[in-house]
Amino acid sequence: MLFRRLFASIARSDLQITPRLVFHPNHIPLISPTPIFRSYTRRRHYVPLPPMTANKAEIYRAIESALNSPFNSDPLIAPPSPLIIVISGPSGVGKDAVIKRLREVREGIHFVVTATSRDKRPGEVDGKDYFFVTKERFLEMIERDELLEYALVYGDYKGVPKQQIREFTSKGLDIVLRVDVQGASTLRTILGDSAIFIFLAPESESALVNRLIDRKTETTETLLVRVATAREEVKLIKNFDYVVVNADGKLEGAVKLVESIIDGEKARVRQRRAVI
Ligand SMILES: Nc1ncnc2c1ncn2[C@@H]1O[C@H](COP(=O)(O)OP(=O)(O)OP(=O)(O)O)[C@@H](O)[C@H]1O
The missing domain is CATH 3.40.50.300 (P-loop containing nucleotide triphosphate hydrolases)
Known part of the structure; x- marks a missing residue:
């Protein structure tokens, strides 16, 4: 009974135990090594990425779309505090x-x-x-x-x-x-x-x-x-x-x-x- 509950909760969770990763040169990974990547891998199977010879805007948009969130130009690092x-x-x-x-x-x-x-x-x-x-x-x-x-x-x-x-x-x-x-x-x-x-x-x-x-x-x-x-x-x-x-x-x-x-x-x- 206890084991059944435990397995059910693992199945519901975002944790995934995978024996190996699958990569394809023009595709995003099918299975992510860590749960953090899982949201986009789950939603966007087999989205082909353009080759690096494509135009810059196209590559930019494709990466944005693959990550499922737009890039923004806000500073990544907060300004230093006054000393x-x-x-x-x-x-x-x-x-x-x-x-x-x-x-x-x-x-x-x-x-x-x-x-x-x-x-x-x-x-x-x-x-x-x-x-x-x-x-x-x-x-x-x-x-x-x-x-x-x-x-x-x-x-x-x-x-x-x-x-x-x-x-x-x-x-x-x-x-x-x-x-x-x-x-x-x-x-x-x-x-x-x-x-x-x-x-x-x-x-x-x-x-x-x-x-x-x-x-x-x-x-x-x-x-x-x-x-x-x-x-x-x-x-x-x-x-x-x-x-x-x-x-x-x-x-x-x-x-x-x-x-x-x-x-x-x-x-x-x-x-x-x-x-x-
Ligand atoms: N690098 C330096 N070379 C030559 N003279 C200097 C140098 N630095 C400071 N002085 C001179 O040394 C004297 C003492 O400097 P200052 O008055 O700035 O010291 P201070 O640490 O502020 O002293 P206090 O705590 O007594 O006010 C001044 O006449 C200054 O112009």
């Missing part, structure tokens, strides 16, 4: 310089403007380089949960406004965040693998110190703190996905490598998807 790219590295390594150049050479990216309570440096523009806010306003932003991440860096607050990320990812743009190394570690905890983390490294410690001296933005005391911190920060490289060396005079190369990383990420089969 969140975190660029970090020790003070003076060239985060701003790399981002400034990336901004010039690449479209489709929104560079998140960090909010900071520090004073403007000469040449910096409010709303472009940073949102310069008072300490009080910054504390209010923390209170209202408006920041994805924030930190007190060398006595000044810096933080990433959530609203910008939401607004621009919804428009399909990639997002670049520029944060210090501690901030990147915090973001890794918050975002996990849903974002890409790039560590910018100098070619040597000495190059980094020289760059900071040349920048002329530090006192010797703050310079000392930055360099000592940089030594510790290099140890956190393990929290990152990629490392890009920004060597002296090789800014272009560093930017190209960042672009290649972005391109590679866009070609991933399993896309990263961040929810902010």
Whole structure:
């Protein structure tokens, strides 16, 4: 009784157990090796296909008809999801310089403007380089949960406004965040693998110190703190996905490598998807 039921259910099902396949050069297969082909083999026995010497439209239509569904021109692959790219590295390594150049050479990216309570440096523009806010306003932003991440860096607050990320990812743009190394570690905890983390490294410690001296933005005391911190920060490289060396005079190369990383990420089969 049990066997009879089992055989009856196999007979009703789409599964077919076949000892061998039958092919003919100008015909579609009579018996399909897998159930997936069965629907068209069942409906369209012996539909002759034109030879490859026939005209293109005729071959096209014949294949369409044999598969029993029209071809369409819709993209087979969905467009890549917007990326969140975190660029970090020790003070003076060239985060701003790399981002400034990336901004010039690449479209489709929104560079998140960090909010900071520090004073403007000469040449910096409010709303472009940073949102310069008072300490009080910054504390209010923390209170209202408006920041994805924030930190007190060398006595000044810096933080990433959530609203910008939401607004621009919804428009399909990639997002670049520029944060210090501690901030990147915090973001890794918050975002996990849903974002890409790039560590910018100098070619040597000495190059980094020289760059900071040349920048002329530090006192010797703050310079000392930055360099000592940089030594510790290099140890956190393990929290990152990629490392890009920004060597002296090789800014272009560093930017190209960042672009290649972005391109590679866009070609991933399993896309990263961040929810902010
Ligand atoms: N590849 C490079 N070659 C030579 N100089 C560079 C290079 N990259 C950056 N610089 C210079 O090094 C100095 C430090 O760079 P930048 O201000 O971009 O560093 P940063 O990582 O943003 O620093 P901070 O975190 O302190 O703001 C700047 O004067 C910049 O012009």
